[in-house]
Amino acid sequence: MTDPRRILSIQPGQPASDGAGVRLNRVIGGPGLERFDPFLMLDEFSSNDPDDYIAGFPPHPHRGFETITYMLEGRMRHEDHLGNVGLLGSGGVQWMTAARGIIHSEMPEQESGAMRGFQLWLNLPAKDKLGEAGYRDIPAQQIPRLTTSAGVEVVVIAGQFDDGEISQAGAVQRPHTEPQLFDLHLPPGSRIAPRLADGQRVMLYVYEGLLELPEASKQAVSAGHLVRLTDEGQLQLASAQGARVLLIAGTPLREPIVQYGPFVMNSREEIEQALRDFRDGALA
Known part of the structure; x- marks a missing residue:
């Protein structure tokens, strides 16, 4: 019989604000919240008050990792400098590979009602951090769902x-x-x-x-x-x-992690290069 996995820690999320003032529950990735390689950050957003989310996330850069946004309720529009435009709806997922660089915005497509979901940051290996950026919208109907014999519903x-x-x-x-x-x-x-x-x-x-x-x-x-x-x-x-x-x-x-805001690389020199590239309009 294999032993069960043991609990290392149980910790609550911490209130945070990001973007243009979107209120979040930062589960991992904030001050005092240890990364758990290969994951860098997990945010939960959940509010029925448009004042908590309406300002959204205006254009901002990323390099060196992937973002996974899973929407439980609500509508969010993605636009990026590569020309991608997508609408993330209830039950859908947005999978973005920032890699060498992407500048995007995520703005609410609603002025009332619930906005609820998660964003997870997933690290990229060093060899892929300067690879080609990519973006994919996955609507709810394209995400497999199953129900176990015990009645548990699983969204895979x-x-x-x-x-x-x-x-x-x-x-x-x-x-x-x-x-x-x-x-x-x-x-x-x-x-x-x-x-x-x-x-x-x-x-x-x-x-x-x-x-x-x-x-x-x-x-x-x-x-x-x-x-x-x-x-x-x-x-x-x-x-x-x-x-x-x-x-x-x-x-x-199991690689070094050096982060400065929206850039996650393996060395300080790579972070400095990312900042220069963003300043010079050469992020991607």
Whole structure:
């Protein structure tokens, strides 16, 4: 019998503001929130008040990593200097590979109602940081969904979901970091045991309800908290009252990380070059 993955930490997100004043819950990536290689940042945005999101994210640059935006509710428009235009709607995903450079904006396409979702920053290996930038919109209908025998709904955004009964490839596959990104909807009294490769870093972000990790330590985790787990072992999740959870896993790059705002490279010299390139209009 394989031992369960142990809990390394449980931490709440921290209130933050980004863009032109969008209110966020910064789950990883802020002051005092340790990166969890290959992941650099996770933000949750959730508000029914347009004052919290209406200013959006005007044009800004990125280099050296990927951004994954998953929209639960709302509408956001993407535009970038490469000519890409996309509308991110409820249930959809935007996967952007900044690589050598991209300047983009993300602006709300609504003036009222709920705006709710997540943005995850995923590092790129050193050899790909100055590669070609890319952008992909994935509407909700193109993202696989399945329901397990226990009634758990799984949205398979990236990677390969496998619980021993069902195996399903996600909408996105990426080399090197091999990200696994699943949105799990556990009804009351259900459980699920996703199979994840040993060596992968695993995080769970509970955004609704109460999640139990019965084999890890019988610990209950409430909404708004991130769980970091050890790199090996089984994963068993359960919920007596129901929960919604983002499962995020990936293979660490084990490379130096040097970040300055929207630039993530491997050395200070590369950051200085990114700043010069942006100043000179030669980011991409």
